[in-house]
Structure formats: C-alpha cells, structure tokens
Amino acid sequence: MDQQILSLIVVGITFAIYIGIAIWARAGSTSEFYVAGKGVHPVANGMATAADWMSAASFISMAGLIAFLGFTGGAYLMGWTGGYVLMALLLAPYLRKFGKFTVPEFIGDRFYSKTARVVAVIALLAMSITYVIGQMRGVGIAFSNILEVPLAVGLVAGMAVVFIYAVLGGMKGITYTQIAQYVIMIFAYTVPAVFIAITLTGNPIPQLGLGSTLQGSDTYLLEALDNTMVELGFTQYTATEGGMSMLNMFLLTLALMIGTAGLPHVIIRFFTVPRVRDARKSAGWALVFIGILYTTAPAVGAMAIWNLVNTVHPGEIGTEEGHLAYEDKPAWMERWEQTGLLEFEDKNEDGVIQYYNDEDEEFAAYAEEEYGWEGSEIVELDRDIMVLANPEIAGLPGWVIALVAAGGIAAALSTAAGLLLAISSAISHDLLKGVFTPKISEKRELLAGRISMAVAILFAGYLGLNPPGFAAEVVALAFGLAAASLFPTLMMGIFMKKMNREGAIAGMLVGLVSTLLYIFLYKGWFFFPETAMLPDNQDGWILGINPSSFGPIGAALNFITAYIVMKMTAPPPKDIQELVESVRVPRAD
Amino acid sequence: MSQDLSREAYWKANLRLLAICLGIWFFVSFVLGILLAAPLNNFYLGGYPLGFWFAQQGSIYTFIVLIFVYAWRMNVLDRKFNVDEE
Numbered sequence: 001m002d003q004q005i006l007s008l009i010v011v012g013i014t015f016a017i018y019i020g021i022a023i024w025a026r027a028g029s030t031s032e033f034y035v036a037g038k039g040v041h042p043v044a045n046g047m048a049t050a051a052d053w054m055s056a057a058s059f060i061s062m063a064g065l066i067a068f069l070g071f072t073g074g075a076y077l078m079g080w081t082g083g084y085v086l087m088a089l090l091l092a093p094y095l096r097k098f099g100k101f102t103v104p105e106f107i108g109d110r111f112y113s114k115t116a117r118v119v120a121v122i123a124l125l126a127m128s129i130t131y132v133i134g135q136m137r138g139v140g141i142a143f144s145n146i147l148e149v150p151l152a153v154g155l156v157a158g159m160a161v162v163f164i165y166a167v168l169g170g171m172k173g174i175t176y177t178q179i180a181q182y183v184i185m186i187f188a189y190t191v192p193a194v195f196i197a198i199t200l201t202g203n204p205i206p207q208l209g210l211g212s213t214l215q216g217s218d219t220y221l222l223e224a225l226d227n228t229m230v231e232l233g234f235t236q237y238t239a240t241e242g243g244m245s246m247l248n249m250f251l252l253t254l255a256l257m258i259g260t261a262g263l264p265h266v267i268i269r270f271f272t273v274p275r276v277r278d279a280r281k282s283a284g285w286a287l288v289f290i291g292i293l294y295t296t297a298p299a300v301g302a303m304a305i306w307n308l309v310n311t312v313h314p315g316e317i318g319t320e321e322g323h324l325a326y327e328d329k330p331a332w333m334e335r336w337e338q339t340g341l342l343e344f345e346d347k348n349e350d351g352v353i354q355y356y357n358d359e360d361e362e363f364a365a366y367a368e369e370e371y372g373w374e375g376s377e378i379v380e381l382d383r384d385i386m387v388l389a390n391p392e393i394a395g396l397p398g399w400v401i402a403l404v405a406a407g408g409i410a411a412a413l414s415t416a417a418g419l420l421l422a423i424s425s426a427i428s429h430d431l432l433k434g435v436f437t438p439k440i441s442e443k444r445e446l447l448a449g450r451i452s453m454a455v456a457i458l459f460a461g462y463l464g465l466n467p468p469g470f471a472a473e474v475v476a477l478a479f480g481l482a483a484a485s486l487f488p489t490l491m492m493g494i495f496m497k498k499m500n501r502e503g504a505i506a507g508m509l510v511g512l513v514s515t516l517l518y519i520f521l522y523k524g525w526f527f528f529p530e531t532a533m534l535p536d537n538q539d540g541w542i543l544g545i546n547p548s549s550f551g552p553i554g555a556a557l558n559f560i561t562a563y564i565v566m567k568m569t570a571p572p573p574k575d576i577q578e579l580v581e582s583v584r585v586p587r588a589d
Numbered sequence: 590m591s592q593d594l595s596r597e598a599y600w601k602a603n604l605r606l607l608a609i610c611l612g613i614w615f616f617v618s619f620v621l622g623i624l625l626a627a628p629l630n631n632f633y634l635g636g637y638p639l640g641f642w643f644a645q646q647g648s649i650y651t652f653i654v655l656i657f658v659y660a661w662r663m664n665v666l667d668r669k670f671n672v673d674e675e
Contacts, residue, residue: 066645071626074644078618081649085614088656089607093663207646211635220636238641240627250623275674277664284656291649298645584600585672 003398004148010402011409014184015161018177018413022165025173030442033170033449034101034425035271040175042278046285048175049269051182051410052418053260053286054293055131056138059185059411064383066301070235072243073301079253081287081294083260086487088283091261092270094494094583096279101271102422103264103486104430110493111504112576114435119508121426123485124264127478128426129460131265132419136464138412142405152465158413159461166417166457167450171272174417181410186292188407191400192391193296196303199394206299225306231317232309232356233363237302245538248546255551259479262487265415265422276586304386307393312355312378318371323352332392336385343380353377416460424453477519480547484511484554492562497580499562502569507562515554519547599670603663610659618648 027033040048058080066073098106104124108117136155143154165173190206197209201221213220226236235242244252260266269286270279311330315322326346336342344353350372358364358376367373388408391400428449433440440448485508492499492507522536534540536547545553571577592598621629626640634642667673 071641071644074622074641074648077645078622078648081652082614082618085610085652085655089610089659208635211637211642213636222636222638222641238630238638240630240640246623250619253618253623277660277667277674280660280663281657284653284660287653287656291653295646295649581596584603585596586667586674587672588674 003401006398007402007405010399011406014180014406014410015157017180018161018165021176021180022169022173025169025176027168027170027172027446030101030429030446030449032172033446034421034429035268036170036172036175038272038274040272040274042273042282043285044179045175045269045273045278045282046287047182047289048178049266049282049286050289050293051178051185051414052174052269053266053290053415054185054411055135055415056142056408056412057134058293058297059189060138060142060387060408061384063297063300063304064386066298067305067386068383069243070229070237071240072249073298075244075249075252076256077294077298079256080260081290082253082257084283084287084290086257086261087267087270088280088287091267091487091490091494092279092283093276093586095267095490096270096273097276097583097586099271101268102425102429103267103490104426105434107486107489107493107504108430108434110576110579111499111501112573113501113505116501116505116508117430117434119505119512120486120489121430123481123508123512124426125423127263127481128265128419128423129463131478132416132423132456132460133463135412135416135419136460139409139416140464142408142412155461155464158409158416159457162413162417162420163454163457166420167453170449170453171268171421174421175272177417178414181414182289184403184410185407185414186289188403188410189293189300189387190296192394192396192404193300193303195396195400196307196390196394197299200303200306206296206303210299210302221306222302225302228306228309228313232313233360233367234357237305244546245544247544248549251545251549251552255483255549256479258483258487258555259551260482262482262485262490263478264426264482264486265418267490268422268425269418300387300390304390304393308386309355311393312353320352323354325352327351329353330393332389335392336389339385341380341382341385342378344377345379347377348372348374420453420456420460423456424449427452427456477516480515480519480551480554481512483551484515484558488555488558488562492559494580494583496566497577498566498571500566500569500572503562503564503566506565507558510561511554511558514557515550518542518550518554522547594670596670596672599666599672602666602670606659606662606666610655613651613655617643617651622648 031037062076065076095106100106104117104120107120108114139158140151140155143149143157144151165177193206194204197206198204200215201209201212202215203209203212210221214224222238226238229235229237270282273279273282312324313322314324326344333342337344354373354376355378356367356373356376388404391404428445432448433445488511489504489508492504521533522540524530524532538544622640622644626644629640629643630638632639
C-alpha cells in the first residue's frame with residue numbers, strides 16, 4: 001500500500017480513538033472540567049502527566065539535539081526529568097492538600113491578594129501561550145512532512161480533534177485521551193529504537209545496546225563513535241569538552257529542572273488524584289513513563305548519528321571506498337532532500353560525499369591538504385529529521401513509519417490540550433470567577449470555561465499557522481518564566497510560613513522582569529531581532545550565561561527580593577499561617 | 590523518653606527527609622553528571638564512560654527511585670505522626 005495512505009489510515013484510527021474517549025468522558029461539573037473530579041488513579045494520572053509533559057519537542061527534536069551535542073545533551077535529559085523530583089518533593093503533595101483547581105488560585109489564597117492572583121495569571125498565560133504555539137506548529141509539521149498534506153489542512157484537523165475532546169471533556173476528557181496518546185507515543189518511539197539497537201548491537205534494549213559492543217566486533221559502540229567523530233574533526237561524542245561550557249550545562253540543567261517544576265499545566269495534573277499520598281506516588285509514576293522515553297532518547301541520538309556517519313563514510317576515511325558516491329545515496333536521503341531539511345553540495349566535485357567538522361580551522365586545513373576536501377558537503381542537516389527518518393534508515397516496514405507519524409501528532413496534541421486547559425481555567429476560574437464576577441453560577445462558569453478553551457484553540461491555531469518569527473526562542477522564555485516567577489513563589493508559600501503578600505508580589509515581579517530583560521537584551525525587545533542590545537554569543541553573555549540558562553538566576557532574585565520585602569512589611573494574618581500549617585499535613589482538619 | 594509527635598516534629602522530620610533526598614538529587618546530576626563527569630569518564634560501565642552514563646542514564650534512574658523512596662518514607666512518617674489520610 002502507498003505509504004501516505006497507510007499513514008493517513010493509522011493517524012485516522014488514532015483520531016477516532018480520541019473522539020471515542022471524548023464522548024465517553026464528558027464533563028458535567030466544574031470539578032470534572034478542571035480537575036477530572038479528583039478521581040484519577042495515580043498510575044493513570046502518571047501516564048497522562050507523561051503525555052501532557054512530553055511534547056512534540058521531546059518526541060521529535062530531543063534525540064536529534066543529543067545526537068549533535070553528545071555528552072552535554074545530558075543537560076536536557078537531566079533537566080527535563082530532575083524537575084519531577086522537585087515537583088514531587090516540594091510542590092505536588094501540598095498543592096493537592098490545598099485542594100483547589102488552579103495554580104493562581106493557590107497563590108491568590110495563600111498570599112490573601114487578588115493582585116498576586118492576577119500577576120500569577122499573567123505569568124501563566126505568558127508561558128502557556130508561548131508554549132502552545134510550538135505545539136500547534138508541531139501538529140502542522142508532523143502532518144505536512146509525513147502525510148504530505150498542506151500544513152493548514154493538518155493543523156485544522158488537529159485543532160478540530162482537540163476541540164472535540166478538550167471542550168467537551170475538560171480535564172476528564174483530556175486525561176483519558178492522554179493515556180491513549182501516551183501508549184501510541186511510547187510505542188512509536190521505542191519500536192524503531194529496538195530494531196536499530198538489534199541491528200547495530202544485537203541487544204534489543206536500546207538503553208543496554210548503547211553500552212554494548214557492535215554486532216560481530218569487540219569494539220564498544222560508543223568507543224567506535226568517539227573514534228569516528230575524532231577522525232572527522234569533531235570532539236569525542238562522550239567527552240565533556242565540546243558542546244556547551246560546564247557553567248552553562250550546569251545552569252541550563254538547573255533552569256530546566258526548576259522550570260519544569262513550575263509549569264502550571266503539569267502542576268495542575270496533581271490536583272486530579274484522590275489523596276495527598278497519591279500525588280507523591282503519581283509524580284513517581286509520571287517519571288517512570290517519561291523515563292522510558294528519556295532513557296531511550298540517548299540511544300536513538302547516538303545510533304542515529306552513527307548510522308548517518310557510517311552511511312556517508314562506509315569505509316576508511318580518505319580512501320576511495322570510504323565515501324558514499326552521490327549516485328549511490330539511499331532512498332531516504334533523496335526523500336529528505338526534497339523537503340530541504342537535508343542538503344548536499346559537492347564542493348570539491350569529486351562525486352563523493354564528505355561530512356566533517358569544517359568549522360575547526362586546523363582540521364579543515366589538514367583535510368584540504370591531506371584529502372583535498374573543500375568543506376563539509378552536507379550543507380543542511382536539520383536535527384529534527386533524526387527521529388522521523390529513523391525507521392527509514394533502519395529499513396523498517398511502512399506501518400512503523402505510519403506509527404511514528406501518529407506518535408508525533410499524539411505528542412503535540414496531548415501537550416497542547418494540557419496547556420489549553422491551563423489557559424482556559426486561568427481565564428474562567430481565576431479571572432472571571434475569582435476577580436471579576438465572583439457570583440457566577442457553576443453552570444455559567446463551565447460554559448465560560450468551554451468558550452475560553454475554544455477561543456484559545458482558535459488563537460493557538462492561528463499562531464501555529466502564522467507563527468511569529470521567534471517560535472524557537474519562546475520555549476526558553478516559557479521555562480525561564482516558570483523558573484523565575486511561579487516556582488519560587490509556590491515554594492515560599494509552602495515552606496515559609498511568614499512569607500507575606502508584599503514579598504510574594506515583589507518577588508514574582510522581579511523574577512518575571514529580570515528574566516524578560518535578560519532574554520530581550522540578547523534576542524531583541526519582544527523578540528524583534530534587530531533591537532537586540534548585546535551579541536547573543538559566549539563573548540556577549542554576562543559572565544558567559546546563556547539567556548536560556550537564566551532561569552535559576554531569576555529564581556534567586558525572586559527569593560532574595562521576597563525575603564527582603566517580607567522583613568520590611570507586616571507578617572501574614574493568623575488565618576493564613578494556619579492555612580500553611582494545614583497544607584503541610586495530609587490529614588484533613 | 591516519650592517521642593514528640595507534634596505537627597512541628599512531623600514537619601521537622603519531613604524537612605530532614607527532604608534534605609537527604611535533595612542532596613542525592615543534586616549529587617547524581619550536578620556532581621557526578623556534570624562537575625566530576627570528566628574524571629569519571631576514565632571509568633567504564635560496559636561501553637559507557639561513567640560520567641556520560643550519569644548524565645544520560647544514571648541520574649534519570651536515580652530520580653525515579655528517589656521519588657518512590659520519598660513517597661514510601663513519607664507514608665511511614667504520616668502514620669507515625671498520625672496525620673495520614675484515613
């Protein structure tokens with residue numbers, strides 16, 4: 001059967017499943033709409049959280065990112081998993097005990113201030129909207145790349161499906177759909193990885209295969225990869241030098257950890273379990289399900305770069321049989337060339353391909369002298385193709401390729417739905433019910449929630465179709481804001497009984513503004529690149545700190561400001577201090 | 590000597606447990622996976638240089654175990670201090 005039709009059928013089946021679940025899990029009350037009636041089993045919630053959390057970026061981009069970073073790619077792996085430790089230990093059980101619907105609601109109640117609640121809503125909307133644009137874009141790209149339909153068609157189909165199950169089912173519909181999406185996603189990710197691990201190392205478990213010897217040889221895969229990379233002028237794959245500096249790896253890991261723990265659409269997942277102890281355990285289950293993908297990703301990345309290099313350089317480098325001739329290119333290379341994500345140029349017109357590190361001047365000079373190379377001939381290599389092309393590189397059957405398409409779409413849809421719920425609950429519950437029209441009936445609030453969800457979907461879809469030029473940078477912004485504004489404020493709300501309204505608001509504002517300023521300095525005011533004040537590179541960064549890694553510093557500024565302001569102003573009223581005490585123990589009073 | 594089973598004592602016990610868990614969290618990722626990764630890379634776990642393994646595999650496994658151990662120890666504390674949910 002034609003690959004495109006097969007892919008469309010598989011994606012169509014998954015869509016039918018999502019809609020079926022939506023009809024079965026309709027939400028009837030605000031509690032069901034916002035927190036699935038607080039009745040989700042911790043294991044099921046862990047699985048839904050994993051799907052909620054793992055976005056198109058985790059599914060499609062992360063392995064490719066690691067493939068080209070090598071060792072320092074660990075910052076993403078540790079950062080995006082270590083945040084769950086912070087969430088499970090420092091936030092989830094206490095927020096669950098508090099027992100309300102949204103993150104701004106906790107901040108507003110704990111700091112007895114509508115202003116604090118509104119500031120939290122602004123921070124939440126800023127990060128959730130920037131984040132959701134990338135997801136809608138991911139849905140569109142998965143459709144247009146793999147199914148070969150126009151971006152707009154794919155995007156509208158994706159929006160329609162999310163619309164049905166999120167607007168109808170709220171958190172309840174989203175949760176059960178996300179469980180199905182997790183299963184599809186993890187299956188689509190691990191099946192090609194298992195096949196590739198078997199082909200290369202004979203070990204079917206990718207996590208073990210990466211540490212094994214190559215099939216029919218005594219050499220370890222990683223050792224062989226290190227040697228090959230050095231022969232091509234790169235640094236060793238597993239070595240700590242190359243990639244980013246140690247300071248930036250340290251800060252980026254910390255930024256991603258704190259940012260993950262402060263993302264409201266993930267935090268609200270822990271409001272949906274029945275008890276406090278379920279919230280603790282559920283975070284563990286979430287990390288188990290996330291860990292399955294995140295420990296497979298390093299194997300996918302390393303094996304993909306190994307396969308790529310060995311396809312281009314099948315033999316000893318510099319010899320005639322050591323290079324792939326242009327006319328012998330495998331079919332998958334030809335196919336990806338058509339998308340423009342992979343591009344070759346025969347610079348020295350020798351009819352064969354050379355791929356090496358021509359940015360290293362010493363090695364480039366040596367290669368020209370020794371081999372007559374005039375520059376790396378893979379001139380465009382989009383890292384996102386690493387996961388998508390994987391099944392083709394490994395020569396897997398058509399249904400696996402179709403499954404990867406469905407998996408990518410599932411990853412993007414599940415995250416988009418979680419974000420849309422966070423956005424709609426912030427508007428209907430925090431702004432309408434909490435601030436503007438406190439007397440609104442439950443029925444009207446539910447309707448308002450559905451309408452704001454629908455508007456958010458249309459808005460996100462529009463931006464996904466006409467993305468502002470800064471789509472890639474804004475993800476760093478979303479994490480920076482979560483790390484610098486929400487996480488410290490939530491933590492102080494629980495762990496510092498004496499933290500007061502003034503301190504919390506001042507801290508949040510300083511965290512928000514300092515992070516925004518630092519990012520705008522390098523990326524341009526409101527992301528207009530021409531307005532950047534300082535060069536965005538190692539030399540231009542203050543103390544060598546990358547804007548993506550600024551989160552922990554913004555968080556530290558938040559803590560310090562809050563502490564100083566707290567010392568100068570009146571302590572919180574007695575009933576608030578009692579609220580903190582009751583949040584700290586699982587048993588209801 | 591009778592044990593102090595007050596809420597303050599419960600909170601102190603919780604903070605102590607948190608400090609231990611977060612210490613381990615920091616040690617496997619930031620110390621073993623980043624700061625000491627270069628010297629650790631001279632040792633091997635199968636084909637994995639050890640620093641590389643901590644940065645891309647080991648820390649994730651540790652995080653998972655850590656959350657479950659914390660959840661289990663907290664359940665024990667909850668019962669001991671009689672603050673568990675019935």
